[in-house]
Amino acid sequence: MFRKKTASIILALGVAVGAGPASAGTYGAGIENSQWYLAESVFGCSLTHEVPGYGKAVFNHRAGESMTFYLESDIPLMQPGRGRVVVEAPVWRPGTAPRNVGDVMVSDGPRPVSLGSRESMVLVQGLLSGMAPTVTRAAWYGSEPVRVQVSNINFANRYAAYRQCVGGLLPVNYDQIKRSRIPFAAGSSDLSDADRHLLDNIATYILADSTVERIFVDGHSDRYGSRITNRALSEERANVVAEYLQYQGVPEDMITVRAHGDRFPASSRAADNRRATIRLQRQGERPEMQQATGYGGSPSNG
Template sequence: MATSSRKFRLGLSGALSLGLVAPAGAASYGAGIENSQWYLAESVFECTLVHQVPGYGKAVFRHRAGEQLTFFLESESPLMRPGRGDLVVEAPVWRPGVAPRPLGKVSISDGNRPLLLDSRQSMAVVQGLLAGMRPTVTRESWFDGRPVRVQVSNINFTPQFHSYQACTANLLPVNYDQVQRSRIPFASGSTSLSARDREVLDDIVAFVLADPTIERVFVDGHSDRLGSRIDNRALSEQRANAVADYLKARGVAEDLITVRAHGDQYPVSRRPADNRRTNIRLQRQGERPELQQANGYGGESAG
């Protein structure tokens, strides 16, 4: 019995040191001075700053190319009941007397990523950490309704955040989801690229040159149904070539580019302006090429 009691005391002491047990019936999770670390993963595609929350999971700042900063919690098991939780920044225990500052209500969802904050709220969390505070999310537990508190430690945050900022300054202008499928519109009878079109293509070029897993760039020219089918086929080819030539001139390898001309065969709308276009589709290694479908106004060729 004495041995069991001693093991219980040791286990409780360890749990308290990790922040797994809190007063007043709350289950609290957070790193202490001895185990608070932040880890940076950086590339031109994404910058991620990860903090391990002992007993709970992870707190993550994420900035993808072409998007804004987000913050989320990732749990090893769903501990919080879905609904509205509270987000505050509060002083660590070694700074008594500093009043907590509410940041508002937050949505807690089901699954292993219960909290996702937008850019504004994410920056509020950043400012709290830089000020030496501990952002804390509180919500009822799934199991017994007691509060679950997840604390994000500010210890060792500031130097890693400065490195994180340097990473975000070097991000590409767009991410894969944003450029995997792109569309260049054309005026009636035109094959000319506008300044805006060149900006779109420049973003595609920047991504393709940075991502060695891109194995194919499909360039598909289309036309409306005004005029003869032969003329429309030639016009769609000229539009596709105008885009492909621009990509090649900017550095995309010719052997990556597949040019196809479809004329007026695959309309996507009853509006002629919507059908005067060249589509660009990127394909990465390991991605299964999509089947081509073209069923009148509801379909479009792969690309």
């Protein structure tokens, strides 16, 4: 297995020497084979660049989050550790000083390099100005460092389409709203403006994602007052949330409403227990326990 992996890495290094536009150890597309591919939906946008001999460079923007950038490779050519990111002139534009973006931690995995929103935007600005973002790190094999260069050729037009895609993204993604919590004041079942904004986003997502098949809304109260009063108040809270989602277009038959009174506290703080929770369930997901449990909540209650 080790020999096979080693042979693959040496072969990839040979490809870099033969096909790369710069020196040995540098991976990058030339003018003749630089392409960018856009994948778009309301859930996310990605702009992918094939780096010959290495893998892919990807700008990705998931709904509800900021843009990120990562390198992807099936073969671990870079040693894990601290690498360097610069924006430099391509070989056909000599004489322009490179711009240092900063250090990056290279990991041992299929996505060894990941950058956050600020650094990703610096790379975009460099590409739009005709420069080539480059990541450099010591190689697993060989004395020269590995350099992965991202080509600006054909980037600008695809990036314009990418921005249009980003403008049409949903306000949130599934992971952000699959478990949500609506807090309430003592004795109240009134929704705040912030609550309505959250529920608007949840409803928008549900209506866009056909794989969501169930919405569980659970009402809770603190332990002040009688059991009967608390049970009724928790039911009011759950119904208020469910009715708001229905008003925003979520089908009633998708929603399961449950009221628990004060039976399942989320913590020892009364304010934490005055709540309604929303849990989404997608098709194919393993159904979780339908009943809330004690401190810390439950799978269904978030």
